[in-house]
């Protein structure tokens with residue numbers, strides 16, 4: 001069984017929003033797929049302008 005290690009998730013403040021940090025694009029893309037499955041809609045990944053890591057963004061609406 002694969003479990004997301006929530007304790008190890010890093011966070012980054014982007015404006016007023018605290019976002020989960022992904023170290024690699026691959027990791028973020030996997031998380032985007034999971035988010036699409038869990039929440040529906042479409043998610044994309046982008047490189048953070050404040051650090052060397054990646055975030056998810058919702059592409060729907």
Ligand SMILES: [Zn+2]
Pocket residue numbers: 012013014021048049050051053055
């Ligand atoms: Zn960031």
